[in-house]
Amino acid sequence: MNKVILCGRLTRDPEVRYSQGENSMAIARYTLAVDRRVNRSNQQDGQTADFIGIVAFGKSGEFAEKYLKKGTKVIVTGRIQTGSYTNKDGVKVYTTDVVAEDQEFAESKNSSAGNGGNFGGSAPSNEPAPSAAGDGFMNIPDGIDEELPFN
Secondary structure, eight states, X not given: OOOEEEEEEESSOOEEEEOOSTTOOEEEEEEEXXXXXXXXXXXXXXXXXXXXXXXXETHHHHHHHHHOOXXXXXXXXXXXXEEEEEOTXXXXXXXXXXXXXXXXXXSOHHHHHTTTSOOOSOOOOSSOXXXXXXXXXXXXXXXXGGGSSOO
């Protein structure tokens, strides 16, 4: 089984290209910084994150282009794909990427506002967002209590 689940932040905006041909397809590439669980007594180089290459094709690539930005915290589900190519100097280069099958926001838009104001919420909807009171709960107008299935 080849299944990967990662949670991390984008290190930069996705780089998106479109394939050539009649049915062009979006191909988005970005790097995800994923925190490591660090055993303090066994810490070797001080690095506490891994930087993992992600590739998203088609609709997933379009989603990444439209909604993902540097600093956005996302959960990516996918598979590991390895490959190789020969570069212009004639050296064989080996690659390892995660091919995204699903990308989800890992925090709300408001949570990411303290993170440099990057977009980290869900896809925008046509419905207005309910206003929140200072205590974090939604205000319910008077007279609606009778319509609620609980008290």
